[in-house]
Amino acid sequence: MTVVAFAEKNKAAAQIASILGDGEVDKISVEGLPAYEFKWKGEEWLVMGLSGHIMSYDFPEKYNKWSEVDPSTLLGVDPEKFVTRKEYEAAIKNLAKRADKIILACDYDREGENIGFEAKTLAEEVTNVPVARARFSALSPKEVRKAFESPVDPDHNLAMAAEARQILDLKMGAAFTRFVTLSVREKARTKDVLSIGPCQTPTCGFVYEREKAIRAFEAKDFWKITAIFAAKGGEFEGTHRAGNIHDKEKAAEIFKRLKGAKEGLVVKKTVKEAKTSPPNPLNTTEFLKRASKFLGISPEVALETAEQLYLAGFTSYPRTETNKYADDFDFKSLVFDFARQKEYKPFAESILSAPIVPKNGEKDAHDHPPIHPIRAAARGEISSAINIPQAAEVYDLIARHFLANLMPAAVFEKTHLHLQVQEEPFDSSGTVLKDAGWLEVYPFENKKDKLLPFVEEKEKVDVKKLSNTKSKTSPPKKLTEAELLTLMDKHGIGTKATAPTHIETNKKRGYFENKGKTISILDTGFTLMEGLSLSVPILVRPDIRSKIEALIQEVEDGKKEFEAALDEGTVLIKEMYAQLEANKKELTSNIAGTIKDEAALEDKKNYIGTCKACGHVLRIVQTDSGRFVGCTGYPDCRNSFPLPKTGALTVLRSKECKKEGAAVLKVGNKYNWAVGVGPCFKCELEKECYPPETVGPCPECDGRMFLISFKDNRFLGCTKRCGYTHSVPKTGKLTLLDKTCEICGWKLFRLKEDGEGSEIPEDDFCLNRRCTEGIKYWKKVSPRNESRAQRKVSADPATGSGTKSAGRGTEKPAAGRVSKAVSVAGSRKESK
DNA sequence: GCAAGGTC
Structure with missing residues (x-):
């Protein structure tokens, strides 16, 4: 007679074998996987561990192309179950062929039952020997022996409840995720997936609700x-x-x-x-919270550590909702064990000195006992058995919590x-x-x-x-990870084992982030939750999970057929999908805006500020037909500003245009351009932002002339924008001196030519064409244009003087407004 | 590419 048992994982299989085989166990290899062989009660035993679920659901392949399948189609399709771990399938079949009897020995919970059924399904493809179930809540010799001595029938309903969950979660998650992601992509270019799920979404919902309360808070x-x-x-x-x-x-x-x-x-x-x-006995959530609060250990690490402590036989199964010790719990022998351990001796002895009355919570989920030590162990023993730095600390917390439960009130x-x-x-x-x-x-x-x-x-x-x-009065505080876990537990979001994962999923999606122990929502998460709560409020609240959970529970309890639960669940999902579809526009426009904003913010080169019209992001847009400053809110917001066609653009982040609140752009080498205003010298704020050094009074108005330079051109302009401009030598280093012309009062210039052998002396001179001193200068550098120098030259800053020395006298005349001069300057560069 | 649940 050969009995084959399947445990949930290898370590559990090893532990079971060691207990039943009483140390005389052979480790063998089945299709490359470890299994354990031993004799128990005169029978041959083979125990192998699986790897959690070895099967999974997914949609048939033809539904895999997002662009070709309307997401709603998925709601009417039955997902297919397939083997994800082929090596386990081979090993299960190999062992099943040798078996006279099969025992499912996975963890005693809904998923464990389901995992056992995965093995059962595969085994039954090659054999029809009886299949039984061993139920144990701790890998202690007593529990394990009891479970294997009196196996029961596999619980079909329990396994099918998990099956229904898998299918409904997948349908909902896939359809909603695709719908939201594709809808948003119609408006914003992004590769990111915006996922929705019956656990991750309400988890984010808690963070969103808290954030809303914080934002709405008014201090008194x-x-x-x-x-x-x-x-x-x-x-x-x-x-x-x-x-x-x-x-x-x-x-x-x-x-x-x-x-x-x-x-x-x-x-x-x-x-x-x-x-x-004393506090209530530890269930998983309470344990994770205390590990985080007292030991500063993250939920993920804490759960992993407890898992290892369990597998090594130090503590009980770490995934439990129960916080009530069983009536027949043998406190005495366990406390006796602690009385032999130096560290805990005094507490154990004081407990043993009186009748033991445990502190109990109210919750008995009939799954596993509260997390408690299986035996007393010293720190060193833990550390050498488990390769996790915090293992001894975690064990100590569990041990002390257990002892505290048996001690009197403070x-x-x-x-x-x-x-x-x-x-x-x-x-x-x-x-x-x-x-x-x-x-x-x-x-x-x-x-x-x-x-x-x-x-x-x-x-x-x-x-x-x-x-x-x-x-x-202070605003509500941001949620901590421990508080979020409490909320999730309270509302039945995820299992005690997966709660830390759902928190991670939200972080991965960019919905919220951790800052120390507190959680902060991010813009994408906030707008997504806001959109969802307007269209399908149930999604953002824990209700979604409880609705599905209620259906599943009925399957587990045998009150509802599996198929009926699936149909009802699908109807529920279809209703929500319809609401989502009906509110598509409202749902997606804000998220799309946020995504575009975030992308624009990331794009440091092009980001220049916030749009005053809609609050989204202003950034430089380059298209085939040119460039301009545009708003990410487009097409809802059509705010835009022109930019000069040419000249390298640099964003001067340190210089903010006071008028528009956006960064000032540098065009070319020396030329600033304030968004919405244009060139800085055209803006009345320019004096405040970049007070120019003026040359002298404007001959046309009461403004003053100042030097405007950019890469390809320079001239004098009027601070009052009267339109009067005045040319300056186009080449050579031009310096404004502190000396003034005795005739007109303009400041004198000094010119240092670039080339050698210049005919122009490096003298100080007046540039003013309307001044007798200035005329002398212009005559000297440009005798042929002498008469013109006396005319008003306001019309043509860009053309300049047409002097020989400048060598640039051939440009087309431009209209008199300064802004025009700029475009000429730009186009000139273009022609180069 | 999508969920949540196991486990590594």
């Missing part, structure tokens, strides 16, 4: 009146009974009545005993003083730990004493100081 002022009293025994603080006073006048009134107070009277003193019970003495100062009531209180009880073994909860000096009733105390302090 409040006042608090406190006093420092001095008694014979020492000083202590008291608070006016009004507490937090939200009315400023009221606080001031009270404070006024207290003015000049020197003495207070202890009207009444009460001393009360208060008890604090007793505090709470003293309350009721004082009176000029008829005004004050309160003061203190707490002293009288009997540590369970706190003795549980150093993680540090309850500090708040001491009060000894004060008698009717005693008079001095008032040393009175204060009326103004404070502000």
